[in-house]
Every structure is written in structure tokens, then in C-alpha cells.
Amino acid sequence: MRDLKQLVKAYDVRGVVPDQWDENLSRAFGAAFVQVTGASAIVVGHDMRPSSPSLSRAFADGAAGYGADVVLIGLCSTDQLYYASGSLDLPGAMFTASHNPAEYNGIKLCRAGAAPVGQDTGLSEIRELVESWTADDDTVTVPARDVAPGALSEQDTLRGYADHLLGLVDLTAIRPLKVAVDAGNGMGGHTVPTVFDGLPIDLVPMYFELDGTFPNHEANPLDPKNLVDLQAKVREVGADLGLAFDGDADRCFVVDERGEPVSPSAITALVAAREIARARAAGEAEPTIIHNLITSWTVPEVVQELGGKPVRTRVGHSFIKQEMAVTDAVFGGEHSAHYYFRDFWRADTGMLA
Structure with missing residues (x-):
């Protein structure tokens, strides 16, 4: 039997697909999330990993089966999902394994207003519920609920997310900058062009093609070897700074104009x-x-x-x-x-x- 204590971490779900989890288990997590939070509607997004679309859709189906309407925002960064949770005032689920290798996937969960869901705030209850539905042979049977199924709808939140971010700062004094950005084939390639659009920034994109197999390097800028290409590009083009994002683009490492990492x-x-x-x-x-x-x-x-x-x-x-x-x-x-x-x-x- 799968050990869900290994799959469910302190503040997210994360493991190898399909060895540790799959669509059936994801569907159960969706139902359990709705039961534990009592949500009547949720928002769901996913990153560019090959397994993300099917896992996120299974989660949405499980949530809808337990009576919740589901807003699907499709490809997004983790902070874009948090924006959707905050602006729509809905609990949310983001399918990503962040900086982990391609065979991994996971779920980051939040309550309405992007309030965190961790072991002490609902995640352990979700795990225990899914465990109670899982048999020794790893088959998962989600009990039917006597409720009308929720509706699934789609919504594009990228422009709203970018506008909200830009509204947090005074842009009147911004000077022209040349900025090299290494998205690592992750979700920074999706969000950065829209966020930077209209700003006096000469963008030098690197690995913006969304590819969850990470053909160029791991999308983990915490490891110095994954900054080497960005450092070289900053020096090559004379950029004012460089930015490196992880796979779900909720972490950003900075490289200065000399190509040196900034703590x-x-x-x-x-x-x-x-x-x-x-x-x-x-x-x-x-x-x-x-x-x-x-x-x-x-x-x-x-x-x-x-x-x-x-x-x-x-x-x-x-x-x-x-x-x-x-x-x-x-x-x-x-x-x-x-x-x-x-x-x-x-x-x-x-x-x-």
C-alpha cells in the first residue's frame, strides 16, 4: 500500500508519478479537499509538467463530485494561482513539483485569500481522509455524496495577475534596464512576458519554452550550477541584472551586472x-x-x-x-x-x- 505520509509533506503533496500517486489518487485529494474545507467553489491551476493537466483535471473532477464548482485557470505560476485565490476569494490547488525533476509532481493547497494549508491547517486531515478511502491494493474508492455535482468553468487570470503585481509598486521612476531572465523552461516563461509588457525593460529571454522535461538544466536556481548560463548571458549582453526562476516561478534568484549571484x-x-x-x-x-x-x-x-x-x-x-x-x-x-x-x-x- 502506498505510504501517504511519504507523499504528503509538511505543507504540500509531492511525489513521483505514477509510482507514488496518479489520477485516481488526485481525484480523491480533490474530494477530500472539498470535504475538509467545506468549499462550495475552488480554483485549480497547473504548471508545464507532462503529468500536470491530467492530474489537475482529476482533482477538479473529484472536487466537483463533492459538490464544488471549479474554476480552471490552466497553465499558471504558483503565485498566479495565489492571485486567483485572493482575487476570487476561493480555496485553490496548484499542481506543481516546483524545482523537483520531471518525474515528480505535487499539489500546493490554500484556503480562500491564499491562506496556507499545511499539516496543522488541514493537510493532515486531507491525508487521513484519503487514507481511509485507499485499500491495501492501492485502489481508491471515493464514497459518493448525495449532492448535485459542481460545474467546471475556465478563466484566464494572467493579465489580472500582472496588473495586480504592477499595482504594488510605483513605476513612475523606473529607468530603462536590460534584464536577462532564465525561466529554466518553467512557468516564468509564461508569466514574465506579460508582467514586463509595457515596462522600459529590454528583456533577454532564456529557456522560455514551456517544457516539463527541463531539457537545458533543472529549474532549481538554489543550485549554483543552474545559474551558470544566466551568469554568462548577463556578461555577454551587458545586462543590468539577471533573474532565474524555479519551475513554478515562485522563487527568483538575482544575478548582478557582473554576473555574480546576489544573496x-x-x-x-x-x-x-x-x-x-x-x-x-x-x-x-x-x-x-x-x-x-x-x-x-x-x-x-x-x-x-x-x-x-x-x-x-x-x-x-x-x-x-x-x-x-x-x-x-x-x-x-x-x-x-x-x-x-x-x-x-x-x-x-x-x-x-
């Missing part, structure tokens, strides 16, 4: 400085900034110097979002290049806003 802790401190200034100008006396346990001590030092309040938290997006909600933090950053904005439903976004 995510340094980026956290820089963005925190801007967010503190904005919040103080709006009347907040001591804006809170979240950083995780393994970011540089530079981050809390900068935050304190600028009149903010630094708060440390555990590693992991669900823990950081939860702490941001408790403290009403304006911004949060991780060593892994996840960045969180209060004005983006406290959800992680690779787009540095």
Missing part, C-alpha cells in the same frame, strides 16, 4: 527597506518584517536600523504566511528566494513586486 538575504533586506519606508509613510510606527531561521543576521539589523520590527520564523511558506497574518507583517523573505507581501495576500511570489 537572497541581501534581496530580503533591500526589499524590506522599501516596504518599511512605504509603511512608515502610511503611518505605521514599526512595520514588521518576517525572516526565517537561516537568513543572514544582516536582515534583522537592517530592519531595526530603519525602524522596523524583525520577527524570525520557521522555514517553509505555510509557517511564514501564518506568522505574517498573526503579526500583520508587511513583507517576508527566505534564504531560498521566496518573498512574501502583505498586499499580495501574504503569498509567496517570485516577482519581487
